Amino acid sequence: MTAAEGLPVAVGRRLYVQLGITLMVLAAAGGMLAAHRATLDSGTDRLAAADGEWLVLACVAAVGTWVCAAVAQQGAVVERLPRGRLVAAQFAAGAANHLLPAGAGAAAVNLRFLTRCGLSTRRSATALAVKAAVGGIVRCALGVALLLASPGTVRLSARLPQVLVLLPVAAGAVVLAVAISGRLRRMVGRALADVRDVHRCPARACALWGGSAAFALLHAGVIVAVVHAIGLGLPAGRVVMAYLVASGAAALLPTPGGLGSLDAALALALTAAGAPGPAAVSVVLGYRLLTGWLPMVPGLLVLALLARRSAL
Template identity: 90%
Template sequence: MTATQSLPIAVGRRPYFQLGITLVVLAAAGWMLAAHRVTLDSGTDRLAAADGEWLVLACLAAAATWVCAAVAQQGAVVERLPRGRLVAAQFAAGAANHLLPAGAGATVVNLRFLTRCGLSTRRAAAALAAKAAVGGLVRCALGVALLVASPGTVRLSARVPHVLVLLPVAAGVVVLAVVLSGRLRRMVGRAFADVRDVHRCRARACALWGGSVAFALLHAGVVVAVVHAIGIGLPASRVVMAYLVASGAAALLPTPGGLGSLDAALALALTAAGAPGPEAVSTVLGYRLLTGWLPMAPGLLVLALLARRSAL
């Protein structure tokens, strides 16, 4: 069986498992919202009275994230992609990502777009995997760089060293699984070959890494702008670290667009950084409004338009 034939089977093996986790997380999020209704109402009121200029800046940062996603996606492939449709596909992928669990919506849209541009299913999947891997590495690198540049950003507790011990153990388990599984070894080998081909061109490598860095920083910038709009006196470094930690934690839970998981993680991270509960809720609501809820309807319209023009 070829990679293109096995991909749909691999994607369809765990639909009920992902759906179950999604329902559990959403139910837990609903329970938390009901239990903290007073805080939610207070947060909504604070967001309504926020500084309009900072909210405009947050809107601009949110819009720029789609361009950065397009740049990173172009950097993950050797072939030149149509720029206008590429940006439109990222905008549509963001809307689709809020409808399916674990980023499946964005993956399906981008996979379809790349295959329509002439890439094989295997190479399109490898490009998406490379982009996702670079995005994760970029977030980790930004977090480490922020800690080095500003050591007071996070106060490490006594439990942190015990948690850090688990990181090499988990990495060792992943490496062992790849070594023992011939299929995984072949898949990883093909992925590395594609990544190596991309990095042979300096412009492509710069686009992949630069777009990924800008994408993460702009999302963090949206949170920073909303924090300033509400009037929370938190240093930008703490807010950026809170977003990086929250987005990393939310990636472990397969909810549509991080709904529930990212909201709770970001609110907890901001609270741990020093923001009062109502202000933290207001920040999460503002971030969600600008990056998810407002672009949802136009994103779905763009998705339908791309599908009608056979771009997807």
């Protein structure tokens, strides 16, 4: 079997593995919901009686996340992208992301959009990788900044020094793998060249990093607004930290849109921050409603419209 013939087989196997993991996570989430039916019912009732003004503010923050995603995507490429279609593509990508595992839906929509805008497949994939990497770095930086600004936000584990020692070891392993593999060296070299081109333009660099930071903060803002809407007296710093920790943990499980993995991680993080179980469920339901379920049908309609107009 040649390399060209083996590639579809490898891709197919990877999709089957991701689909299997997705089904297992969703089955586990369903089992947990069934086991905590009373808590879910209580959380739903509490959300139904939430403050409407705070929910409107949460809606505004949710809409802002798509604009920030578009700004960050524009910052990841040197070429100017059509603004209206770029924002529409991010809205459609959010809906597609809830249908395929591990962010594959959003990646596929954005990859197709960038190639339709004239970028090569390699440069489009690099732009997506750069945006994802910057998003992860920004979330870590926000978490560290929050800890430094409010040391009492979370209790640091006694094993934190051991974890910090493992970080340079992991980084060294990655560098060694790149140095050994000629193919990885070429890929990293091309990616770094694209990154340098982007950062030569201050406006693009600001859009990339600023858009990524605003994207994370607005998602956390949705949760903070929902927390206030249901009258839960949690400090905003704890809520933001709970979201940063939960979103990082959910990234380890390839479920569509973080369904199940993000829900469980966010509920646990809010509970650890001091929220009662039913209240944490209410917050998760409100966050999911505003960022995933309500935009789903309009997002799919926009996706179909973009495809019909050959923008995807």
